[in-house]
Amino acid sequence: MIVVVGIGAGGWDEIPVRHQQLIREAATLLGGKRHLDLVPDVPGQRREPWPSPLRDGLPALLESLPADAPVVALASGDPLVSGIGTTLIDLLGTANVRIEPAVSSVALARARMGWPAESCVAVSLVGRDVSLLARELAPGRRILALSSDESTPASIANLLVKSGFGGSALTVLGELGAETESARAGTASTWTGESPRLNIVAIECVGAPLFGWAAGLPDDAFENDGQLTKRDLRASALARLAPTPGEHLWDVGAGAGSVGIEWMRAHPSCATTAVEASPERAARIARNAARLGVPGLAVIEGRAPDALAGLRSPDAIFIGGGATRPGVLDTCLAALRPGGRIVVHGVTLETEQLLAGLYKDRGGELTRIAVETTAPIGSFTGWAPARTVTQWAYTANTS
Numbered sequence: 001m002i003v004v005v006g007i008g009a010g011g012w013d014e015i016p017v018r019h020q021q022l023i024r025e026a027a028t029l030l031g032g033k034r035h036l037d038l039v040p041d042v043p044g045q046r047r048e049p050w051p052s053p054l055r056d057g058l059p060a061l062l063e064s065l066p067a068d069a070p071v072v073a074l075a076s077g078d079p080l081v082s083g084i085g086t087t088l089i090d091l092l093g094t095a096n097v098r099i100e101p102a103v104s105s106v107a108l109a110r111a112r113m114g115w116p117a118e119s120c121v122a123v124s125l126v127g128r129d130v131s132l133l134a135r136e137l138a139p140g141r142r143i144l145a146l147s148s149d150e151s152t153p154a155s156i157a158n159l160l161v162k163s164g165f166g167g168s169a170l171t172v173l174g175e176l177g178a179e180t181e182s183a184r185a186g187t188a189s190t191w192t193g194e195s196p197r198l199n200i201v202a203i204e205c206v207g208a209p210l211f212g213w214a215a216g217l218p219d220d221a222f223e224n225d226g227q228l229t230k231r232d233l234r235a236s237a238l239a240r241l242a243p244t245p246g247e248h249l250w251d252v253g254a255g256a257g258s259v260g261i262e263w264m265r266a267h268p269s270c271a272t273t274a275v276e277a278s279p280e281r282a283a284r285i286a287r288n289a290a291r292l293g294v295p296g297l298a299v300i301e302g303r304a305p306d307a308l309a310g311l312r313s314p315d316a317i318f319i320g321g322g323a324t325r326p327g328v329l330d331t332c333l334a335a336l337r338p339g340g341r342i343v344v345h346g347v348t349l350e351t352e353q354l355l356a357g358l359y360k361d362r363g364g365e366l367t368r369i370a371v372e373t374t375a376p377i378g379s380f381t382g383w384a385p386a387r388t389v390t391q392w393a394y395t396a397n398t399s
Helices: 017-025 033-039 052-065 083-094 105-113 130-137 152-162 231-241 257-265 279-291 327-333 349-362
Strands: 002-007 026-033 046-049 071-076 096-098 121-124 142-146 169-174 182-186 201-202 246-252 271-276 297-301 317-321 342-348 363-371 372-377 380-385 388-394
Touching: 002 017, 002 033, 017 071, 017 388, 026 033, 026 327, 033 046, 033 071, 046 071, 071 083, 071 246, 071 279, 071 297, 105 169, 105 201, 121 130, 130 142, 130 152, 130 279, 142 327, 152 169, 152 201, 152 388, 169 271, 231 257, 231 317, 231 363, 231 388, 257 271, 257 279, 257 317, 317 327, 327 342, 342 349, 349 363
Parallel strands: 002 071, 002 096, 026 046, 026 071, 121 142, 246 271, 246 317, 271 297, 317 342
Antiparallel strands: 142 201, 169 182, 169 201, 342 388, 363 388, 372 380
């Protein structure tokens, strides 16, 4: 059992007596150098700093710990807010890790700003791409961004300016809870100067509306070369794929990545693996994902079905093209777990015949979608039809 004790920026004197006792009685004390330096020496106590890189070195460190002696790990504030507590539970399970939190930096930031919890959202940028903020931007939105280091506030300001939110108010809250606590306010468009290494950025968004979270973003939201699942078809596909928190999508033959990107925008815990054979398109998918706030989308450069081998199991699959390629549909259907969803689009007679056969054999939903949009006809306006798309949607049997 590892007990993870949260420490505020105020240091040892502000740690509750019960937590101080846990730390003194530990045979082994783990933590970052900053945390270990805050704790008085204990004769005979083994002290180990976290390895670097953490994830790679942590298993060996944990293996070296005695099984019959108390181990305490030190963390900042609430260890489950972008902290080591989450990592240890991932590796050891909840039965082997006990969390003793202090007041989190997020709670302190809300208190300093006077923001009720229900009025704002917290986004962790600790070791993560600052583009994650893009999904959250909306007029009047309040965001607390947990910074990775002293460079994060400037990166946030740059992102806001590029996104049309340069008028947003920023408050950098440094060393929260310590005697050296600080606060510096400004706007994104005029942001300059240095920030403390430990900081949270409070953002009050000012700008024009960008994109909502409902399926069917405008087509021009995506950089593309024409290989794009268009807006109305995308909305139809996503309605049937049914993004659900924590689930994983395979976007096969991803093109511009639009379906996989919108799947991830539906909820921060949704994940996508986009499979695309073209190197240029694969790079474009990554750019689109970062710009639209889901930089964690995984892009696999390769051709299905071979590129699907070894991927994390999907909860849903979208095939926007290439369904007639030998082995693609068989591999995808075999990968579906009970309750998993698949949506396949086709514009050729050959694909339509294939999907009609699948519908006959397996059931599901077979739909033909014809979309017409207005276009000029001389000095008048008429309807311009797009190619009709056949859509097969199927949910794997749960029995």
